[in-house]
Amino acid sequence: MVERILAPVAAWIIAVISASGYLGIVLLMAIESACIPLPSEIIMPFSGYLVSTGRFDLYLVATAGAIGCNLGSIVGYEVGKHGGRAFVARWGKYVLLNMDHLAHAEHFFARWGSITVLVCRLLPFVRSFIAFPAGVARMPLLRFHLYTFIGSWPWCFGLAWVGMKLGVAWRTDPRLSHALHYADAAVVAVIAGGVIWFIGREIKKRRARQL
Template structure:
């Protein structure tokens, strides 16, 4: 009988415990918890964007390729994890409201109130489409839920848009990890530690660039105020 390539196959020789660094941690988490571990990883990614889903989801696809989990259940749990995280930000927006959220943004170092206003205008213009497409945009997918909560978008409608957008995103990336499993496995076995360090280094550089850019902007604004007085 022909086997279904989209269900768990006999375990491959490489185990998730053989991989090192950040990638090894992600694979070990999902390998230990199974498909629900994919949901846990996506839930963490919602609140901690430096753990990118673009690194988590292909790992789930790779584990499905190696026979560690079922690819369809991985997609399902990833979508559940994303939805639960989105509900958290939605609840924060609904509880805080526009004024308190704006005050929080103003008081948070390196955040600018104009960023908050841009997010509001984007949501006001596109509504549900902003939630749907926002689930496929890094970082945005975490925070697009806040204006939805502030505007009290009906929770059922918000959840439908979130599930559809998340399911599409998760299917693409998990599918890529599954499809390229034969090519990924030897690379991860030899280079997982180095790749993990590179991911952390790039993330750190991006955070540093953001901080320096905001500090320079704040310094220019202060100098402009000083010269105008």
């Protein structure tokens, strides 16, 4: 059931990037940074795959991803600034965000202060929620965006680089080409599996807590 629902999400991610180019990357990464479950671990590697085809430039892909992170983070920052934990407690479940996610981000922020925004942008999962405690703490907006961009760029670059290298391998290694037949179909399968795994895991966690 979950697979039937989420497979179109993966196809939509591919369609947005394929049709909209760099702007599509900005849009999807903005959604991811606004705490909506579109994992950057899926978005950026597929963008890197398109680098291997000659469609995109690796550095521009990373920059587009980082810009998207900044734009999406505005939502988390403003919600944290004006709504705080009460907003997450009431509405977080609709985007697979819970108090545990926020608690991890708040722990990092309480210990390390503003530099946490930069560091946590390099960490899976926590990176998407760090804007909330930054907003609660009313971190200076210019510093927040500067740290967000500096931390997000290498993350986006690294994921895109992996996707690019895999794309090159699929296209140049005859053994892989023979096994996979069509690189595009393989990428679709990987992305669909990644999205299904990520969201399915969050749904299982929520059901376990309700028991």
